[in-house]
Amino acid sequence: MNMAVGSSQLVAPQPVAGGAQAAGGQAAAGAVWRPGGGGLAADVAEVASGFWSLVVGLGVTLAEFFRPTITLHYPHESLKMTARFRGHVELAPDPATGRPLCVACGSCQRACPSDCILVEGVKREGERRKSPTVFRLDFTKCSLCGACVEVCPTKGLRYSKEYNLASTDKSVYVFDLLKRLQAEKK
Numbered sequence: 001m002n003m004a005v006g007s008s009q010l011v012a013p014q015p016v017a018g019g020a021q022a023a024g025g026q027a028a029a030g031a032v033w034r035p036g037g038g039g040l041a042a043d044v045a046e047v048a049s050g051f052w053s054l055v056v057g058l059g060v061t062l063a064e065f066f067r068p069t070i071t072l073h074y075p076h077e078s079l080k081m082t083a084r085f086r087g088h089v090e091l092a093p094d095p096a097t098g099r100p101l102c103v104a105c106g107s108c109q110r111a112c113p114s115d116c117i118l119v120e121g122v123k124r125e126g127e128r129r130k131s132p133t134v135f136r137l138d139f140t141k142c143s144l145c146g147a148c149v150e151v152c153p154t155k156g157l158r159y160s161k162e163y164n165l166a167s168t169d170k171s172v173y174v175f176d177l178l179k180r181l182q183a184e185k186k
Contacts, residue, residue, distance in 0.1 A: 078164065087160040088139050089117075089148055091132075091181045098185050100178065101156035104130040108148035108157060116141035117148060132178060139165070139173040 072079065081087075089108075091100040104121020120134040149157045167173070 081161040081163060085159070085161055085163065086144055086146065087162045088142065088144075088165075088175065089137055089157050089177070090160040091135060091177045092156050092158045093181060093185070100132060100135075100181055101154045102132045102135065102152075103154055103156070104132040104135075105153065107151045107153060111147040111151040113145060113147060114141045114143050135177040137175045137177055139175060140170050 091102055093099065094101050102119070102121075104119055106119050109117045109119045116138040118134060118136040118138075119132060121130040121132045123130045146159075149159065165173070
């Protein structure tokens with residue numbers, strides 16, 4: 001007795017003389033379910049397909065096994081950032097003097113849509129231009145849009161290559177860019 005269920009077959013063993021079918025038309029215990037119900041040829045084709053899939057997967061694994069590894073051991077090795085990487089903003093130093101190229105004009109502060117830059121400056125005696133006294137960047141607000149870098153008339157701002165910034169304390173991300181530039185010079 002065969003009972004068709006969808007595209008599969010539920011094959012019940014033939015009852016022994018005097019045996020009865022289970023109540024409710026259910027197949028007797030020990031029924032075998034065959035996917036597709038196509039017989040021996042379909043079962044062999046399915047096993048062959050699964051075996052071929054296994055062989056292909058092992059071939060890919062074996063090919064990758066002999067290629068050189070590209071993994072870096074992170075805390076001890078780090079990536080070299082590409083030239084186009086845009087980290088947080090930093091002050092660019094004057095190559096001749098080492099002082100910041102910034103003239104504290106405030107263009108970057110006005111152009112920043114996130115309101116994360118604070119610039120203050122004074123004109124010191126004997127100097128032709130203003131010098132920044134405060135240059136603070138709140139990186140928790142920065143969207144890295146680049147408006148401040150683009151609007152700077154002296155090219156006094158640039159993107160850093162620093163990427164490994166991780167902390168649970170937000171105050172770590174309020175950068176005093178003047179102090180960072182002075183620490184970089186040393």
